[in-house]
Amino acid sequence: MGNVPLVDLAIDRVAPVVGAGAVAVNVHHGRDQLEAHLAGRVHLSVEEPVALGTAGAVANLRSWLDGRPVLVVNADAWHAADVGAMVEGWDGERVRVLVAGRPGEKLGAASRVLGSVLPWSVVRSLPVEPSGLYEACWRHHQARGSLEVVARDVPFVDCGTPADYLDANLVVSGGEPVVGPGAVVEGTLVRSVVWSGGVVGAGEVLVDSIRVGETLTVRAR
Secondary structure (H helix, E strand, C coil): CCCCCHHHHHHHHHHHHHCHHHCEEEEECEHHHHHHHHCCCCEEEECCCCCCHHHHHHHHCHHHHCCCCEEECCCCEEECCCHHHHHCCCCCCCEEEEEECCCCCCCCCCCEEEEEEECHHHHCCCCCCCCCHHHHHHHHHHHHCCEEEEEECCCEEECCCHHHHHHHHHHHHCCCCEECCCCEECCEEECCEECCCCEECCCCEEECEEEECCCEEEECC
16 A cells, blocks of 8 residues: 555554564465565464455464464555554453444444454354354454444545555555556556556556556556
């Protein structure tokens, strides 16, 4: 995002909170790229043959966690929240969910989730199977009144689609096109992103687009 990979932004958010040696990244899609990019920097948990979802991914890390609580964040969202400040004062027992929204907000289907803090008592009971934290954990604790929601009114963009990814880049850049290191741009860019090593030839005009390599163009609108 703004020429920084989303996974690096996620690592930078959590490492000051948990310690540089206590960061794990779950890998499934794009495994080769992520392994090469993250080698030696974090603990890699490879999910094969299927992706395990957020709850299954945490459960799959149980032996590595070895009794520790967990701060979970997703790497496919851009936001401006101070995660460290949002976990301050955690009692070590309740499940806490961090959301982008107004203080007092309840957790729901439309919530913009920044992350979650899980005590070991919850981690050890999660199933090692494809499942999300809402289904496997949050909804049950919310029903029992034991879920704590901490909200901050901060910019947030879920980058799950090309259009959202483009929007997040433009928020970071102030609306200017984003050009990765080593890219060659001889044409015109309008609200567009060119990945590292990308090429935009003379006479080309990219509008609301993402250019990868020399010819792959993803239209984001």
